[in-house]
Amino acid sequence: MEAGIVGLPNVGKSTLFNALTASQAAQSANYPFCTIEPNEGIVSVPDDRLTRITKYIVPKKIIPAALKLVDIAGIVKGASEGQGLGNKFLSHIRQVDAIVQVVRCFDDPDVIHVDGKVDPIADMETIEIELMLADIEVLQGSLAKAERTARSGDKDAKLRAVAIQKCLDHLAKDSPLRTLNLPELEQISISSFGLMTAKPILFVANVDENDLEGKSELVQKVRAKATAAGADVVCVCAKLEAEIAELDEPDRTEMLQSVGLAEPALNQIARATYHTLGLQSYFTAGEKEVRAWPVPIGATGPQAAGVIHSDFERGFIRVEVYSLEDLETHGSEKEIRQAGKLRVEGKQYVMQDGDICHFLFNV
Numbered sequence: 001m002e003a004g005i006v007g008l009p010n011v012g013k014s015t016l017f018n019a020l021t022a023s024q025a026a027q028s029a030n031y032p033f034c035t036i037e038p039n040e041g042i043v044s045v046p047d048d049r050l051t052r053i054t055k056y057i058v059p060k061k062i063i064p065a066a067l068k069l070v071d072i073a074g075i076v077k078g079a080s081e082g083q084g085l086g087n088k089f090l091s092h093i094r095q096v097d098a099i100v101q102v103v104r105c106f107d108d109p110d111v112i113h114v115d116g117k118v119d120p121i122a123d124m125e126t127i128e129i130e131l132m133l134a135d136i137e138v139l140q141g142s143l144a145k146a147e148r149t150a151r152s153g154d155k156d157a158k159l160r161a162v163a164i165q166k167c168l169d170h171l172a173k174d175s176p177l178r179t180l181n182l183p184e185l186e187q188i189s190i191s192s193f194g195l196m197t198a199k200p201i202l203f204v205a206n207v208d209e210n211d212l213e214g215k216s217e218l219v220q221k222v223r224a225k226a227t228a229a230g231a232d233v234v235c236v237c238a239k240l241e242a243e244i245a246e247l248d249e250p251d252r253t254e255m256l257q258s259v260g261l262a263e264p265a266l267n268q269i270a271r272a273t274y275h276t277l278g279l280q281s282y283f284t285a286g287e288k289e290v291r292a293w294p295v296p297i298g299a300t301g302p303q304a305a306g307v308i309h310s311d312f313e314r315g316f317i318r319v320e321v322y323s324l325e326d327l328e329t330h331g332s333e334k335e336i337r338q339a340g341k342l343r344v345e346g347k348q349y350v351m352q353d354g355d356i357c358h359f360l361f362n363v
Contacts, residue, residue, distance in 0.1 A: 001277045001294065002068035003202075004096035008123050011104035012206040012238035017041065017071035019242040020266050039071040045274045046267040047281060047292055049324055049354060056327050057285045065281050065292040067274055070096055090134050094194030098277045099201045100269070101127060102238075105218040106208040120205070120222050131196040132171050138193050139164050139171075160189040167195070179230070202276040203233045204269060209240050212259060234272045236265040280353035283324075284308070285333075301349040305359040315363035319345050321355050 007013040021041025044064040054062060072092045093099065103120040143164045149157035163186035170180040176197035203226045205219045214223075214235030226233045244252055244264055256264065274294070281292040282304055295304045306313030321343045322336050330336045 001097045001279060002070060003098040003100050003273050003277060004070045004072045004093050005100045005102060006072050006093060006127060007102035008104070008126065011102050011123065013102040014039075014071055015242050016102055016204065016206065016236065016238040016269075017069060019238060019245040020069060020269065041069050041071075042066050043069055043270050043273075045270045045281070045292070045294075046263070047271075049281075049283070050290055050292060052324060053283060053285050053290050053327065053356070056331055057287075057290060057333070059285070059287060059290040061289045063289055063291040065274070065279075065294045067270070067277065067279075067294070069100075069273075090131075090196070093131070093196050093199075097199065098273065099196070099199050100204060100273055100276070101201060102204045102206055103222055105205045105211075105214075105216060105222060105235075106237075118218070120218050121225055124203070124222070124225060128176060128197070132174070132176060135177065135195045135197050136168065136171050138195065139168050142190075142193065143168070156189065159185060162186065163190045171197070176229070200276045200278065201229070201231050202269075202272050203231055205233055205235045206238050207235050209237050209259075211235075212237055212240075212261065212265070232272050232276065234265065234268050236269060241266050280351070282351055282353075282355040282357055284358070285356055295351055297353075299351050300347065301345055301351065301359075302347055304351045304357070305361065308359070311363045312359050312361045315361035316347060317360040317362055319349060319360070320358040321345055321349075324354055324356065327356065 005013055005017050017039060020043050021039075044066050047064055050062050050064060070092065101124065103123055104118055105120050107118055143161065146157050146161040146164055150161050163182055166182060166186070167177055167180065167190070170177060177195050178198050178200060180198075203222060205214055205222050207214055207216065207219060211219065212235065214220075214233075219233075219235060223233050240259065241264060244255055245266070247255060252264075256262070278297050279294045280297050282295055284291050284293065293304070293307050295307055301319040302313045302316040305316050305319065322333070322341055326336050326339075326341045327333070330339055330341065333342075336342050
């Protein structure tokens with residue numbers, strides 16, 4: 001699972017990406033289209049439950065869950081028609097599972113806004129319109145083919161044609177596809193299209209150093225629009241976070257305290273992106289390692305086992321499960337067993353966030 005970071009040029013998108021991935025990439029010139037190929041990075045998802053587990057099970061190493069981020073070059077008005085190498089960049093968005101849109105909520109005369117003024121709502125609408133136009137183009141190009149094949153009696157093509165038409169009708173109302181509820185089979189029939197407005201979205205308000213809590217009018221407008229879209233908002237000062245990311249741990253803690261932050265805002269972005277991707281974590285814990293594993297919300301025991309290795313899913317027998325609360329109450333896995341709190345679950349078990357698991361399998 002991966003998320004693509006998008007935004008208009010000069011909103012602080014690449015600064016944020018470099019801070020998130022601790023990238024030491026050289027700073028590029030302050031003008032549109034400076035990022036020609038998307039950069040990729042792996043980001044750990046902070047989770048204090050890992051530390052809580054290691055108070056009782058001491059491992060040789062701790063491995064947090066991770067997610068992949070892709071920094072996609074700035075999108076501009078007309079991208080769906082090829083402006084600013086738009087088609088190339090839009091194709092990168094089709095390949096990710098969720099969108100993280102950075103919205104500029106700060107004034108800086110040294111950083112020129114591509115439209116000449118700071119207006120985060122207009123920025124949000126510009127990108128949404130471009131993605132909708134690109135989706136319409138893909139759907140219209142696929143509809144005629146689906147209808148032709150459907151006339152021959154192909155049931156899959158009939159289903160696909162119906163789904164395409166529903167999507168086009170929804171987009172005609174200026175509504176992104178993430179707000180359209182299609183039956184599962186119809187969703188599957190068009191899943192290969194990579195429709196961008198069907199992807200979940202997270203908004204990151206890039207704020208000034210004097211507005212770290214996001215109390216400005218600009219941020220309030222972003223929150224209102226995001227709430228209406230069913231999306232989350234995280235506030236971050238990308239410039240400050242980039243400076244923090246370069247510091248050693250003691251200096252980082254001191255700087256965070258000086259600006260009134262309990263943790264880097266980047267941690268909040270990682271967790272919010274994880275949530276936007278529809279992921280939760282389960283844990284495996286032993287002397288070798290304590291590890292968080294990402295799994296889609298609603299995944300079954302065998303599907304969760306498959307995250308570790310495909311053989312685990314193929315040969316799944318059962319999973320032994322206990323909670324962190326059980327561990328903190330009883331102090332060890334042995335005591336949890338003796339207290340009858342260790343649950344044995346089968347193939348239909350739906351994983352819960354924070355489960356601590358042992359998988360039993362046979363291949």
